[in-house]
Structure formats: structure tokens, C-alpha cells
Amino acid sequence: MQTAGSLLWIPQAALLAWSLQSLTDGGGMRSVVLPALAVFMLGVLRAVCEMAGTRLTFKRARAHLSKIRAVLADSLAMRSPLDPQRPASGLAASAMAEQAEAILPYLARYQPARMRATLVPLFILSAVFSVSWLAGLILLVAAPLIPIFMALVGWRAKAASEAQMSEIGGMNGFLLDRLRGLTTIRSLQAVDLTANRLQSAAHALRRRTMAVLRIAFLSSAVLELFAALGVAMVAVYIGFHLLGQLNFGAWSGKLSLGQGLFVLLLAPSFFEPLRELSAVWHDRAAGEAALEQIERLTRQGMPLPEAGLHAVGQTSARHDAMRAPTIAVRNLHFSYPDSGHAVFAGLNLHIERGEHVAIVAPSGAGKSTLLSLMAGMASPQQGDIVIGDCRLQADTAAALRARMAWIGQKPHVFAGSVRSNVTLGRAGMDSGDVELALRLAALHKVRQAQAGVMLAEMGGGLSGGEAVRLALARAAAHPHADILLVDEPTAHLDRDTAEEVMRALLHLAQGRTMAVATHDMALVQRLDRSIVLGEREKVRA
Incomplete structure (x- = not known):
């Protein structure tokens, strides 16, 4: 024209x-x-x-x-x-x-x-x-x-x-x-x-x-x-x-x-x-x-081609979501580029369906790295990670991640409402789902964590424990998450706040398979079993 x-x-x-x-x-x-x-x-x-x-x-x-x-x-x-x-x-x-x-x-x-x-x-x-x-x-x-x-x-x-x-x-x-x-x-x-x-x-x-x-x-x-x-x-x-x-x-x-x-x-x-x-x-x-x-x-x-990462996922994830899967790690070898040493060399472990396991090791021994490998955020140089009956690899990672919830020790809080920080843009979630998630995370009585309250970037307006519980609410609102991967949820928290986070975490984990990387022995004692990296798997006494 x-x-x-x-x-x-x-x-x-x-x-x-x-x-x-x-x-x-x-x-x-x-x-x-x-x-x-x-x-x-x-x-x-x-x-x-x-x-x-x-x-x-x-x-x-x-x-x-x-x-x-x-x-x-x-x-x-x-x-x-x-x-x-x-x-x-x-x-x-x-x-x-x-x-x-x-x-x-x-x-x-x-x-x-x-x-x-x-x-x-x-x-x-x-x-x-x-x-x-x-x-x-x-x-x-x-x-x-x-x-x-x-x-x-x-x-x-x-x-x-x-x-x-x-x-x-x-x-x-x-x-x-x-x-x-x-x-x-x-x-x-x-x-x-x-x-x-x-x-x-x-x-x-x-x-x-x-x-x-x-x-x-x-x-x-x-x-x-x-x-x-x-x-x-x-x-x-x-x-x-x-x-x-x-x-x-x-x-x-x-x-x-x-x-x-x-x-x-x-x-x-x-x-x-x-x-x-x-x-x-x-x-x-x-x-x-x-x-x-x-x-x-x-x-x-x-x-990878975009279609290969998304087309596999949603139906199979929803089909298996009612049954928490097993997690098996077989002969796992992993090292970071240019690190000069292996983080894992032949690691083997097994987590039963619906089991809550603590992963224990000194700082820097690979607890967070193991959770990242289970989430498919890094690829091992050798070995397999099998979730349920599906091997974690490039073409199945997106489908398997669709049934996982990640809770880190320093959750990222976006500038926006508490509601948007819980839903994270997921479709099909109404106000009732958000309120239930906040209640499960024991945030429903916290004034600055109500659904309509606006939060600043990086969690301005929330304490450290409240930010962790907000991550728990995200996991609770995830409709298909039957796997919880939790990284140091009680680190840097006082004992009373850590106790509240532990209660909310254990309540959320009911009916789900959970792996928790932690130094907190109080939390370890409340889980089904502990795995000490570098040693044979140990059953909690």
C-alpha cells in the first residue's frame, strides 16, 4: 500500500x-x-x-x-x-x-x-x-x-x-x-x-x-x-x-x-x-x-527440536500421576566440565514408590547435583536414572519434569501477586486451588502471603521461611506433581520456622515420592530413610 x-x-x-x-x-x-x-x-x-x-x-x-x-x-x-x-x-x-x-x-x-x-x-x-x-x-x-x-x-x-x-x-x-x-x-x-x-x-x-x-x-x-x-x-x-x-x-x-x-x-x-x-x-x-x-x-x-520436548509429556504424566513412581539411579557417573574430578563415579540408589528419603552428605559432596540430575537439568556422562518405568533422557525429560515439583532453599519470588507466584502461569487454576495450596503450606494465616498481596522481586515482603513455604504452595498447586525434589528446605531458618516448614513439607509429601537433600538431622529423623552419599544406602534406625 x-x-x-x-x-x-x-x-x-x-x-x-x-x-x-x-x-x-x-x-x-x-x-x-x-x-x-x-x-x-x-x-x-x-x-x-x-x-x-x-x-x-x-x-x-x-x-x-x-x-x-x-x-x-x-x-x-x-x-x-x-x-x-x-x-x-x-x-x-x-x-x-x-x-x-x-x-x-x-x-x-x-x-x-x-x-x-x-x-x-x-x-x-x-x-x-x-x-x-x-x-x-x-x-x-x-x-x-x-x-x-x-x-x-x-x-x-x-x-x-x-x-x-x-x-x-x-x-x-x-x-x-x-x-x-x-x-x-x-x-x-x-x-x-x-x-x-x-x-x-x-x-x-x-x-x-x-x-x-x-x-x-x-x-x-x-x-x-x-x-x-x-x-x-x-x-x-x-x-x-x-x-x-x-x-x-x-x-x-x-x-x-x-x-x-x-x-x-x-x-x-x-x-x-x-x-x-x-x-x-x-x-x-x-x-x-x-x-x-x-x-x-x-x-x-x-x-533438541521443540516438538520432541513437549509432545511426549502431558498425557502420560497425567495417566501416571495418581501413583507415585519409584526412582532408580544405576551406575551414575557425572563431573562438571573442567572441574578435574568426578562428583559421582558409579553411584547406585533406589527410592521406593511413595517413599520419603533424606540425601545426606557433607557440603560440596553432590547432594544438590544429584537432585538436579534427577530433574533432568544435567545429563550424566554414564549411567541411567529411571523414574517409574521410564528412563530419563533427552526425549523424555519434559514429560517426566511435568510430574515433578522442585523446592529449593532460596526459592525465586517474582514481582507480582502471591496468586501469580503460586500458579506460575499454569492454566486451569482458580482461586480455590490457590487458597488450598496456601493452606497446605501453612501460609493462609500470614497477612503478607494472602493471594492478592503484591510481592517485590526476590521476595521483598516475605521472610526466608515464608518464601520456602511459598515454594511448598507452588508444589501443592501443581496438579500432576507426584515427585518432590527438595533442596535444604530448613537451611538458614530458626528452629520454630524450620519446624513449621517441616510440618508443611511432610503434609504435602503424603502419597508422593520425595527426595530431600539436607543437613538437618531433625528433618532426617522424620523421613523414612537416609542415603549417605559415598557409602552404601543406610536405613534410618
Whole structure:
């Protein structure tokens, strides 16, 4: 629609030129009334086409950008928290929010401008050639010089934009990491050193940004130069031709005043789409750099086809949800990349259906790692983990995770209501389900943990014990969770709070298989059995 609107200038220019020719031929004002009305109607139609085309293009571009962000979010969510190669949080956030916004002008402005720059000059060139072959030849010679030099500038612009995007992502990651470790930085008296490094990163980003802007201005200057030269050469030819100094270049032998005006009106319009393309050339460089960055992160975060991770799951998980499964670990070998030692070398253990087991070991011996392996967040180098009668592997991990609930010692609390923190976006959960989950987690009498209360990011408004019980409520609200994996639920809690958490946890675990990594001997004594890593399985006395 935008291209069609631009092409309407050709009949408008023809009507204007014809009107002037009629006036010079003595036709009078009456002869230009109908052409003037036609020019006005074409102008209104042109404005409508431009407006509708711009609105539709922006709407489609915004929808496509939302789809790109959703795919990137899904691919990043598939990365295990234990994966050392996963992107830094600051880099991922920068790619999804700041850098992704550069795609919008690329789709909404550059792509339509490129289409107009491809089609409109061809139609205008045909119209000019129909009147004067020499004027058409001038435009034909001047036109290719613009894309050639813009392409040369564009290669450099893309490289500069990629460097700028990388600099932005690195600076965001650096800033986020330092904000997270602000307490440590202060304790080590490294505030000034951190500030100096941040200042250096800011100066580097400023230099990258100015390099991109210099190239953007250079591309505009190149186009304006050749466009001005092309229009000037056409104007000089038309002027000398009408003065009788040049008697060639027209199919009819000599151009009339109307024909000369028609060519002069179209000459600037021939370069206008290219001028618009130059104005959004920086959007192209930034948009393509952002797309490449997002595609790179998406590929890194999607080790398996998406369908293979989701299609297996829901029906089988629901079918078995009424019966808690067994968990068997057979000849398990696992080590972290570049760690130099094995966390597990031939580990074997078995948890019966509906059994509550404590996993006990010194700090750093692999309790949390074992739970992560059971959850499929990391893959062992050797050995099997069998849940029920299904082996945990890449194509079954999503289906098995659908029946698991994870409760960590420091649950993440999102900015939002208690209700949204319990449901976590799961469909089919009403207010009654949330209230029941809060009651099972012994949160129903806590004023700051009511369903409609708003919480700050990272649990502002909740104590440590209340945050753990909120994680219990999430597990209680999980409709298909018959496996509980619990990591140090009473760590860093006072005895009274730990007692409340233990009671809620044991109540929640009824009828479910549960593995708890813990140092708390009071909790160990309340479970069915304890497994000491590095030794043979031990049954609690």
C-alpha cells in the first residue's frame, strides 16, 4: 500500500504538467478545474494508502517481534541452570529487551523503504523514458552509483552495529553481576576499582555508538550527493533543451513545456525512495545485527527440536500421576566440565514408590547435583536414572519434569501477586486451588502471603521461611506433581520456622515420592530413610 501510494505521484505529476501546458496554450482557468480536482483526489488516496500501509506494517512488525521474543524465551528456558555455557543474564536480558527493539524499525521502516526503492524508481524511469530518452539515461546512470556506495558503507555499518550490540550486552552483564555482588564488593573495598571498570566500559560503548552514527551520516551524505547531482543534470538538460541549446534527447524531437515540467517533477521523486532508504539504512544494520544475536542465542538454547520436548509429556504424566513412581539411579557417573574430578563415579540408589528419603552428605559432596540430575537439568556422562518405568533422557525429560515439583532453599519470588507466584502461569487454576495450596503450606494465616498481596522481586515482603513455604504452595498447586525434589528446605531458618516448614513439607509429601537433600538431622529423623552419599544406602534406625 505504501508503494502504491508513492506511485500515485506519477499521474499527479502528469496532470500538473498537462494543466500548465493548457494554460500556456490559452485554455484558461476553466480547463484546469477538473485536473486540479483529480490531483486533489489522488493526493487524498495517496495519504490514505500511506497511513493504512504504515499502520499495518507496524502492527505486523510488532507481532513478529513478539513471536521472536517468545521463541528466544522458550529456548533460553530450556537451558539448564547448571549449564556453564548458558548466556549471562545481563546479555540475555539485553538481547530480549534492548537489542530486540532494534528489529522493529528494521521491519516497519527499512523493509517497506527497500520495497519502494526497488519498484518506484523503475516505474518513474519508464515514465521519463517515454518522454525523453536522454533524461531517462541520466537517471539510469546516476541510480546504480547510490546502492553501490551504500552497500560499501553498509558492510562497515553492519560490523559497527554488531560491535555496538556486543558492547551493550557485555556492559549489561557486567553491571548486573556487580549489582548482585555489591555487598561482596564493599566488603573487599573494591568499589573504586569496579567504578573505574564500569567507566571504561561506558567509554568503550560511547566510542562504538559514535562510530555507528558516523557511518550513518556518511551513508546519508553519499546518497544526497549523487541524488543532487542526478537531479541537477536532468534540470540542466531540460533547461537548455527548452532554450533551444540542446535539440536532441526527446522522442518527439523537441520537448514541450508540459513534457519538460513532467520530467522535472519526476526526477526528484526518482531519488526520493533511495533517500528514504538511506535514512533508514542504520535501522537495517542495527536490525540485522540484533537478529543475528537473537538467532545465535536461540540456537544455543535449543539442543533438541521443540516438538520432541513437549509432545511426549502431558498425557502420560497425567495417566501416571495418581501413583507415585519409584526412582532408580544405576551406575551414575557425572563431573562438571573442567572441574578435574568426578562428583559421582558409579553411584547406585533406589527410592521406593511413595517413599520419603533424606540425601545426606557433607557440603560440596553432590547432594544438590544429584537432585538436579534427577530433574533432568544435567545429563550424566554414564549411567541411567529411571523414574517409574521410564528412563530419563533427552526425549523424555519434559514429560517426566511435568510430574515433578522442585523446592529449593532460596526459592525465586517474582514481582507480582502471591496468586501469580503460586500458579506460575499454569492454566486451569482458580482461586480455590490457590487458597488450598496456601493452606497446605501453612501460609493462609500470614497477612503478607494472602493471594492478592503484591510481592517485590526476590521476595521483598516475605521472610526466608515464608518464601520456602511459598515454594511448598507452588508444589501443592501443581496438579500432576507426584515427585518432590527438595533442596535444604530448613537451611538458614530458626528452629520454630524450620519446624513449621517441616510440618508443611511432610503434609504435602503424603502419597508422593520425595527426595530431600539436607543437613538437618531433625528433618532426617522424620523421613523414612537416609542415603549417605559415598557409602552404601543406610536405613534410618
